Amino acid sequence: xxQMTQSPSSLSASVGDRVTITCRASQGISDYLVWFxxxxxxxxxxxxxxxxxxxxxxxxRFSGSGSGTDFTLTISSLQPEDYATYYCQQYNDYPLTFGxxxxxxx
Amino acid sequence: xxxxxxxxxxxxxxxxxxxxxxxxxxxxFNSYTMTWLRQAPGEGLEWVxxxxxxxxxxxxxxxxxxxxxxxxxxxxxxxxxxxxxxxAEDTAVYxxxxxxxxxxxxxxxxxx
Numbered sequence: 001x002x003q004m005t006q007s008p009s010s011l012s013a014s015v016g017d018r019v020t021i022t023c024r025a026s027q028g029i030s031d032y033l034v035w036f037x038x039x040x041x042x043x044x045x046x047x048x049x050x051x052x053x054x055x056x057x058x059x060x061r062f063s064g065s066g067s068g069t070d071f072t073l074t075i076s077s078l079q080p081e082d083y084a085t086y087y088c089q090q091y092n093d094y095p096l097t098f099g100x101x102x103x104x105x106x
Numbered sequence: 107x108x109x110x111x112x113x114x115x116x117x118x119x120x121x122x123x124x125x126x127x128x129x130x131x132x133x134x135f136n137s138y139t140m141t142w143l144r145q146a147p148g149e150g151l152e153w154v155x156x157x158x159x160x161x162x163x164x165x166x167x168x169x170x171x172x173x174x175x176x177x178x179x180x181x182x183x184x185x186x187x188x189x190x191x192x193x194a195e196d197t198a199v200y201x202x203x204x205x206x207x208x209x210x211x212x213x214x215x216x217x218x
Contacts, residue, residue: 034206043210043211045208055206089153095167096141096153
């Protein structure tokens, strides 16, 4: 199974800050990576697919990069509605696997 | 508009069974792989099972293989998850998903 390691597990940031979350795969997954945002009590929402492609309707302050084993999600200027937990997930192979999550807090 | 609506959750005793359903609308159901995922209380996301469009290929999380069965009825635009021999560790919100689209989830609680 492909292990996905996310860091940090939590971070504290202020409105307007630039935030970076990393995700490392235990083996190469090309660009078969998606980033999700989950607010409390809600279903996850896909932000980025294919490592760097922005889902329609997602603000341009979100961006993704990376290929192979190392990936990054960046929020260029944190907004109040961005306080949530973020997950990476690989879809290179079954079983599909997720990172442990990064909780973004004030 | 893509919609996925899960149902069938509830409280069940350890060792019991439950069948989840997910009714899909707003897209051509028989063209897409469908997936079940779950999230235990206070925990992260976990993939459970996927089924391809024609049901030709089915995949399971190791810990549910032999206990859970995924299926679909393309004539009814419905995805199922038959869960048996349920354990406390199966307690979670279960989500039905197609690509980036997720349902609202349904809670399954396994407890005596």
